[in-house]
Amino acid sequence: MPDPAALDSGMDHASTIDDAGSVVGEAASFLDDPSSRYRDGTPDIEELVRRDRYPLPSTPMRVHYYGERHLDYWISGLWDYRAILRTMDACGARLEPGDAVLDFGCSSGRVLRHFWAQFPHDRGGALSCWGVDVKQEPIQWMRRHLDPSLRVLHTGEEPPLPIGDGQFVLIYAFSVFTHIDEQELLWIAELHRLLRSGGIAYLTVHTERTWELIGREPHWPIHGHLTRDGCDELGQAIVPTDLERPMPRERLVHLGESSPVPRVFMSQGYIRREWGRFFEVVDIIERGSAYHDVAVLRKSDT
Numbered sequence: 001m002p003d004p005a006a007l008d009s010g011m012d013h014a015s016t017i018d019d020a021g022s023v024v025g026e027a028a029s030f031l032d033d034p035s036s037r038y039r040d041g042t043p044d045i046e047e048l049v050r051r052d053r054y055p056l057p058s059t060p061m062r063v064h065y066y067g068e069r070h071l072d073y074w075i076s077g078l079w080d081y082r083a084i085l086r087t088m089d090a091c092g093a094r095l096e097p098g099d100a101v102l103d104f105g106c107s108s109g110r111v112l113r114h115f116w117a118q119f120p121h122d123r124g125g126a127l128s129c130w131g132v133d134v135k136q137e138p139i140q141w142m143r144r145h146l147d148p149s150l151r152v153l154h155t156g157e158e159p160p161l162p163i164g165d166g167q168f169v170l171i172y173a174f175s176v177f178t179h180i181d182e183q184e185l186l187w188i189a190e191l192h193r194l195l196r197s198g199g200i201a202y203l204t205v206h207t208e209r210t211w212e213l214i215g216r217e218p219h220w221p222i223h224g225h226l227t228r229d230g231c232d233e234l235g236q237a238i239v240p241t242d243l244e245r246p247m248p249r250e251r252l253v254h255l256g257e258s259s260p261v262p263r264v265f266m267s268q269g270y271i272r273r274e275w276g277r278f279f280e281v282v283d284i285i286e287r288g289s290a291y292h293d294v295a296v297l298r299k300s301d302t
Contacts, residue, residue, distance in 0.1 A: 015061045015141055048078065052117040054146050057108040061141050065110065073110065080289055081114035084172055084202050085122070087296055091282055093200045097125020099169040102194065105176035106131030108138040109146055116147055130168070132161060158183055159190035168194050172202040174289060181253050181262045185274065192278045195299040201279065204292035206265040208247040213291055215243035220291050225263065230256035271295050 056062075056070055066073035088095050095101070097120070103112040112131045120126045131152040133139055139154040155161055171191050180187060191201050214223050218240065226238045233253040242248070250267040272281045279297035288294030 015058050015145075045075070048118065049074070051121055052113060054113065054117075057138070057141055057145075061138060062108050062110065076290075077110040078114050078118070080111050080174065081118060083288065083294075084111075084170070087202060087283075087285070087294075088170065088200055091200055091296065091298065093169065093198060093298070095119070095123065095127065095169060097123060097127065100128040100130060100167050101170040101172070102163075102168045103129075103131040104171055104173040104191065106133050106138070106142070106152065107135070108141050109150070109152075111172070111174060112142075112150065113146060116150060130163070159186050161190065161194065163194060165193055166196040169196060169199050170202065171195055171199070174204050175292070177203050177295075178206050178264055178292065179261045181264055184264070188275055188278050192299060197299055197301050199299045200282075201295075201297040201299075203295045203297065204289050205271065205284070205295050206263065207271070207284065207293045208265070208267050209286055209293055210291055211243060211247040211265055213287070215240075215245075217291075218243075222263070222291070225256060226254055229258050230254060268293075 052074075056074060059065075059067060062073060066076065085095065101115055103109075103115075106112050109131065112129055115127055116129045126149075129150050131139075131142065131150065132155045133152075134155060134157050136154045139152050142150060142152045153162065171194060177184065177187075195201060214220055214226070217223075223240075223243065226243070227240050231237045231254070233255065238254065247265060247267065250270040252265040254263040254265075256263070268284050271284060275281060275295065275297060280300050282296040282298050283294075285294040285296065
């Protein structure tokens with residue numbers, strides 16, 4: 001693994017929200033912010049924040065997620081962490097202290113930090129927490145500012161990952177398979193290799209339900225990305241009325257002119273058929289994370 005100190009050269013404290021090393025001061029100021037859509041229904045937030053003594057990444061370092069609404073960013077990760085635990089329990093695959101989890105496409109640790117900071121209090125012991133991402137700067141930031149026990153790797157855009165077979169009880173990915181086009185099934189096969197028997201993959205996806213939701217609720221930024229920037233893989237522009245009709249095919253790829261990252265939509269039938277070649281498709285949870293659906297996959301014993 002490259003020397004973290006060398007990787008971090010040139011990165012200064014402008015990449016963090018709180019130089020003092022505690023999320024409490026900055027996040028607490030947002031507790032009563034009326035713009036926070038996560039405030040209601042989150043009990044004992046002050047105690048939950050105090051468990052996490054590490055700084056938040058700056059807005060650019062988290063790819064501008066939630067803008068300057070720092071508490072919303074932090075709580076969004078907490079909510080996704082809790083949703084994963086509930087899903088694991090429902091699948092009979094309860095996470096236990098010492099188990100290994102992988103955040104596939106971890107960015108600067110929006111969700112992974114909660115598996116490190118909250119899980120020991122919730123379940124009585126620590127996990128082995130891993131994260132990988134194709135972008136180097138977020139990995140550098142995590143190495144410099146989060147707990148050194150987190151194992152985070154900068155990786156290439158193609159498998160395999162430099163990790164042994166069957167190490168993880170859980171692999172999760174947010175906004176990753178919504179952007180993988182040609183390498184999709186290669187990465188699904190790679191996650192199958194990395195999971196141990198009975199392990200769970202929790203992957204956000206754009207399905208036909210996402211397509212319909214965007215058509216009904218055009219306030220989501222992705223509506224503008226689809227209808228004002230680029231075209232689909234057939235070279236056809238997407239217009240607002242297209243989103244008011246059913247998704248035209250079982251797999252659709254939008255290619256924006258302003259971004260090299262595609263936006264991929266897959267029907268539930270496609271996921272069950274193609275991903276089902278590698279995994280048992282346990283469920284596809286509608287709006288499991290914001291406007292994304294979540295595919296819940298299990299590695300069977302056979």
